Amino acid sequence: xxxxxxxxxxxxxxxxxxxxxxxxxxxxxxxxxxxxxxxxxxxxxxxxxxxxxxxxxxxxxxxxxxxxxxxxxxxxxxxxxxxxxxxxxxxxxxxxxxxxxxxxxxxxxxxxxxxxx
Amino acid sequence: xxxxxxxxxxxxxxxxxxxxxxxxxxxxxxxxxxxxxxxxxxxxxxxxxxxxxxxxxxxxxxxxxxxxxxxxxxxxxxxxxxxxxxxxxxxxxxxxxxxxxxxxxxxxxxxxxxxxxxxxxxxxxxxxxxxxxxxxxxxxxxxxxxxxxxxxxxxxxxxxxxxxxxxxxxxxxxxxxxxxxxxxxxxxxxxxxxxxxxxxxxxxxxxxxxxxxxxxxxxxxxxxxxxxxxxxxxxxxxxxxxxxxxxxxxxxxxxxxxxxxxxxxxxxxxxxxxxxxxxxxxxxxxxxxxxxxxxxxxxxxxxxxxxxxxxxxxxxxxxxxxxxxxxxxxxxxxxxxxx
Numbered sequence: 001x002x003x004x005x006x007x008x009x010x011x012x013x014x015x016x017x018x019x020x021x022x023x024x025x026x027x028x029x030x031x032x033x034x035x036x037x038x039x040x041x042x043x044x045x046x047x048x049x050x051x052x053x054x055x056x057x058x059x060x061x062x063x064x065x066x067x068x069x070x071x072x073x074x075x076x077x078x079x080x081x082x083x084x085x086x087x088x089x090x091x092x093x094x095x096x097x098x099x100x101x102x103x104x105x106x107x108x109x110x111x112x113x114x115x116x117x
Numbered sequence: 118x119x120x121x122x123x124x125x126x127x128x129x130x131x132x133x134x135x136x137x138x139x140x141x142x143x144x145x146x147x148x149x150x151x152x153x154x155x156x157x158x159x160x161x162x163x164x165x166x167x168x169x170x171x172x173x174x175x176x177x178x179x180x181x182x183x184x185x186x187x188x189x190x191x192x193x194x195x196x197x198x199x200x201x202x203x204x205x206x207x208x209x210x211x212x213x214x215x216x217x218x219x220x221x222x223x224x225x226x227x228x229x230x231x232x233x234x235x236x237x238x239x240x241x242x243x244x245x246x247x248x249x250x251x252x253x254x255x256x257x258x259x260x261x262x263x264x265x266x267x268x269x270x271x272x273x274x275x276x277x278x279x280x281x282x283x284x285x286x287x288x289x290x291x292x293x294x295x296x297x298x299x300x301x302x303x304x305x306x307x308x309x310x311x312x313x314x315x316x317x318x319x320x321x322x323x324x325x326x327x328x329x330x331x332x333x334x335x336x337x338x339x340x341x342x343x344x345x346x347x348x349x350x351x352x353x354x355x356x357x358x359x360x361x362x363x364x365x366x367x368x369x370x371x372x373x374x375x376x377x378x379x380x381x382x383x384x385x386x387x388x389x390x391x392x393x394x395x396x397x398x399x400x401x402x403x404x405x406x407x408x409x410x411x412x413x414x415x416x417x418x419x420x421x422x423x424x425x426x427x428x429x430x431x432x433x434x435x436x437x438x439x440x441x442x443x444x445x446x447x448x449x450x451x452x453x454x455x456x
Contacts, residue, residue: 115272
């Protein structure tokens with residue numbers, strides 16, 4: 001039961017940071033999203049994001065920061081295998097499931113609903 | 118004081134008996150549910166107005182408002198010599214496509230949310246000058262088309278700060294000409310573009326208040342009157358934020374605006390209708406002026422009214438490039454004529 005609680009607290013804290021960025025600064029929603037993604041990349045680069053996932057589970061993998069974590073992981077794994085070019089070829093390797101499903105489900109949604117408003 | 122049409126560089130006096138012969142209003146459901154809903158000619162049950170896009174819905178509303186205005190003026194499209202219309206969409210497509218179906222000479226206007234009074238002032242001046250017998254003027258806005266154009270697509274679900282405003286879904290139109298019925302248009306004061314450096318497109322009340330203050334003060338000075346000359350002064354869409362700023366600015370300049378001053382954006386919706394700081398958009402001033410204020414001037418609830426429509430003249434490109442928001446306000450004075 002406690003892992004649910006920890007996931008809720010950690011995930012909620014990341015969202016709280018996003019909400020405060022919206023409320024207290026002039027940042028747009030797009031700014032906030034990009035900043036959180038970059039923060040995930042930086043945290044993973046410093047070796048902090050994997051321990052956070054071990055600690056909080058979905059609390060760390062569901063928020064957008066985990067997208068940054070996935071970008072970094074993919075780029076790093078390919079870079080180790082193929083050198084500098086791997087950073088480019090690997091960057092979307094891990095998050096490709098997320099990106100592809102966003103496109104596919106977006107398409108399916110558009111077939112059913114009214115995408116142009 | 119002379120009696121020439123040109124009172125000053127900004128203020129015009131109309132010497133002919135120019136009246137608003139008829140006016141019409143069509144709105145969406147949220148506006149119809151508001152405190153003034155009973156005074157609207159046509160309230161659509163949903164924001165699509167039975168069309169397949171919001172843009173078409175906005176056109177339909179402008180068309181309905183025009184029909185109602187013509188009907189009340191007991192005129193047909195053939196009597197109208199010019200149509201003056203504008204809206205918020207790129208290349209004012211609502212006005213252009215609505216006029217396409219009306220077979221009328223058209224002058225398209227863009228004054229953002231000040232378009233209602235820009236159109237009314239020009240309509241009255243064309244009648245005064247003898248160029249037209251009857252002029253039709255109108256404007257429209259739609260919450261969802263404006264969101265798409267100026268902010269984020271509605272599906273995106275971006276949050277808004279509490280000082281943001283809610284674009285009014287609706288349209289208002291009126292027929293102007295020399296006549297014997299309806300409120301008389303007496304003066305117009307044309308605003309100058311004012312820019313106080315506000316860059317937040319959600320904070321239009323703050324951006325527009327100085328433009329409204331400038332036009333209102335110029336109007337008072339040119340005609341040598343004070344706020345109590347009018348029993349109602351309205352601004353178009355300053356919302357709660359801009360309303361308070363405007364009152365303070367005019368107080369500092371020596372004009373006490375209460376209890377005559379109200380804002381159309383705050384009149385359209387109830388407090389509990391969750392529209393942030395209040396209504397905005399071309400339709401805000403048009404819908405209130407062409408329903409509630411016309412009715413009040415006809416019934417005797419109001420004797421003299423000054424409508425100051427406020428507009429934020431930015432575009433999505435100018436905002437994305439970090440430019441501040443230039444604003445404008447045009448005022449038109451109307452009075453009740455005892456039959």
